[in-house]
Amino acid sequence: MKIKNICCIGAGYVGGPTMAVVAQKCPNIKVTIVDINAARIAAWNDEDLNKLPVFEPGLDEVVKEARGRNLFFSTDIDKAIDEADMIFISVNTPTKTYGKGKGMAADLKYIELCARQIAQVSKTDKIVVEKSTLPVRTASAIKNILENTGNGVNFQILSNPEFLAEGTAVQDLLNPDRVLIGGDTTEAGQKAIQALVDVYANWVPNERILTTNVWSSELSKLTANAFLAQRVSSINAMSELCEKSGADVNEVSKAIGMDSRIGSKFLKASVGFGGSCFQKDILNLVYIAKTYGLTKVADYWEQVIIMNNHQKQRFSDKIVSTLFNTVSGKKITFLGWAFKKDTNDTRESAAIMVADNLLNEQAKVSVYDPKVIEERMYADLDYLNTRTEAKNRELLTVSQDPYEASKDSHAIAVLTEWDEFKTYDWQKIYDNMHKPAFVFDGRGILDVAHLRSIGFECYTIGKG
Ligand SMILES: NC(=O)C1=CN([C@@H]2O[C@H](COP(=O)(O)OP(=O)(O)OC[C@H]3O[C@@H](n4cnc5c(N)ncnc54)[C@H](O)[C@@H]3O)[C@@H](O)[C@H]2O)C=CC1
Numbered sequence: 069m070k071i072k073n074i075c076c077i078g079a080g081y082v083g084g085p086t087m088a089v090v091a092q093k094c095p096n097i098k099v100t101i102v103d104i105n106a107a108r109i110a111a112w113n114d115e116d117l118n119k120l121p122v123f124e125p126g127l128d129e130v131v132k133e134a135r136g137r138n139l140f141f142s143t144d145i146d147k148a149i150d151e152a153d154m155i156f157i158s159v160n161t162p163t164k165t166y167g168k169g170k171g172m173a174a175d176l177k178y179i180e181l182c183a184r185q186i187a188q189v190s191k192t193d194k195i196v197v198e199k200s201t202l203p204v205r206t207a208s209a210i211k212n213i214l215e216n217t218g219n220g221v222n223f224q225i226l227s228n229p230e231f232l233a234e235g236t237a238v239q240d241l242l243n244p245d246r247v248l249i250g251g252d253t254t255e256a257g258q259k260a261i262q263a264l265v266d267v268y269a270n271w272v273p274n275e276r277i278l279t280t281n282v283w284s285s286e287l288s289k290l291t292a293n294a295f296l297a298q299r300v301s302s303i304n305a306m307s308e309l310c311e312k313s314g315a316d317v318n319e320v321s322k323a324i325g326m327d328s329r330i331g332s333k334f335l336k337a338s339v340g341f342g343g344s345c346f347q348k349d350i351l352n353l354v355y356i357a358k359t360y361g362l363t364k365v366a367d368y369w370e371q372v373i374i375m376n377n378h379q380k381q382r383f384s385d386k387i388v389s390t391l392f393n394t395v396s397g398k399k400i401t402f403l404g405w406a407f408k409k410d411t412n413d414t415r416e417s418a419a420i421m422v423a424d425n426l427l428n429e430q431a432k433v434s435v436y437d438p439k440v441i442e443e444r445m446y447a448d449l450d451y452l453n454t455r456t457e458a459k460n461r462e463l464l465t466v467s468q469d470p471y472e473a474s475k476d477s478h479a480i481a482v483l484t485e486w487d488e489f490k491t492y493d494w495q496k497i498y499d500n501m502h503k504p505a506f507v508f509d510g511r512g513i514l515d516v517a518h519l520r521s522i523g524f525e526c527y528t529i530g531k532g
């Protein structure tokens with residue numbers, strides 16, 4: 069079966085870039101990305117490519133090439149479903165905030181709505197692809213809905229989790245370590261798998277396209293994120309020990325990373341991992357383990373989150389204790405709000421918790437981030453419900469310029485590893501600050517020797 073028409077439900081950080089690359093690499097397939105969020109779709113259709121709702125290096129070029137040719141963004145979900153022979157579900161699957169599994173389980177209401185809409189609209193056979201990250205065995209729930217509410221149409225369900233990382237999404241999509249496709253072991257299931265393999269084979273070498281059963285595919289996605297996050301928590305745990313013992317976490321990372329069994333990636337100590345997925349997916353894994361009665365397995369993975377929260381907390385504690393145990397009324401400048409560099413995404417960013425802690429101590433926080441807009445920062449803080457919205461706006465200010473943001477402040481805290489922070493005129497920043505002037509480098513990116521020579525007092529995560 070040759071796929072001619074793809075619909076993707078969900079025009080977010082995954083659906084947008086992923087399908088833009090599919091469209092770029094498969095000019096003979098019509099790709100339509102749909103979303104209920106009309107503003108988001110309008111932004112994807114904006115003539116001005118700087119206004120795309122997702123900032124990713126290189127994405128504007130991909131969209132420019134394919135949009136209007138075989139890539140379309142629309143709010144007409146029914147039409148796109150009706151016309152498609154393959155439908156990707158790429159909607160959000162956040163942690164549940166209510167009811168059973170609150171704070172742990174994945175909220176599957178958006179997934180279910182998609183399944184019901186597909187069932188209702190479809191008049192011809194479809195392959196439905198889970199692109200969202202889902203708990204293991206979700207495919208059976210989707211199948212159940214499709215088969216019991218549909219009009220006698222045949223559906224095949226595949227799992228095709230996405231492994232892109234934000235900030236490098238386009239590169240990751242163009243050159244993936246692997247593409248994972250899980251499907252039924254039946255003949256029809258195998259045909260569906262092959263149809264999706266053929267789509268990717270337009271640009272991904274065959275040996276990197278891995279096919280498995282559905283459950284292995286679903287669980288592999290959660291496992292991959294759990295392992296990656298575990299590495300960050302492991303090195304962050306060591307960073308605290310380094311600070312106490314006089315070791316340097318960068319030297320430790322290098323020393324262990326040269327062991328080919330360990331490998332060098334994902335060993336950068338930080339103020340704590342953020343992003344929409346690591347925490348949510350591990351909590352989901354913990355919840356799944358608990359529902360199977362596997363409490364030791366659940367406890368093991370939960371430690372990764374506990375360590376991460378500790379790392380964020382101890383960073384803000386360090387700021388307070390260093391500033392003579394009080395930050396009340398003091399201006400503290402944040403460089404960075406995004407959860408990592410090269411993205412405008414702030415979901416679960418360490419900056420949010422660190423800011424919240426400092427505001428609780430009555431600090432005045434001033435933030436500069438090259439890509440995150442002011443409204444987003446306030447929305448992140450308001451969501452915590454720690455204080456009134458008016459108070460958040462009074463205590464936290466946002467600046468478009470790093471020098472203005474740091475003027476008259478007592479301390480600078482680096483929360484995101486944006487490259488431009490390394491290129492600043494740090495003498496100028498120092499001259500305009502209160503003394504002693506402190507720098508807290510939560511990302512280990514600044515040249516501490518240079519900063520000290522200017523007169524800064526410096527703290528870097530993981531350095532004794
Ligand atoms: N953000 C990332 O880097 C990665 C995310 N994932 C997974 O991909 C999934 C999507 O994540 P993001 O793209 O980051 O989320 P997102 O929140 O950026 O985008 C999801 C979109 O789905 C839309 N949507 C929700 N329900 C809908 C419905 N019934 N009909 C039409 N549109 C609907 C929302 O309006 C939103 O625009 C999640 O399961 C996530 O775990 C997987 C790999 C990487």
Ligand SMILES: O=C(O)[C@H]1O[C@H](OP(=O)(O)OP(=O)(O)OC[C@H]2O[C@@H](n3ccc(=O)[nH]c3=O)[C@H](O)[C@@H]2O)[C@H](O)[C@@H](O)[C@@H]1O
Nearest residue numbers: 230231232233234300334335336338341342343345407408
């Ligand atoms: O499922 C997902 O959403 C995605 O989650 C992560 O991607 P992402 O969260 O976009 O970004 P990462 O590069 O993994 O960084 C996550 C967080 O860990 C932090 N990190 C990462 C690596 C490291 O060595 N140290 C460290 O603190 C980053 O600063 C960031 O806050 C995974 O890397 C992707 O494979 C996966 O598809």
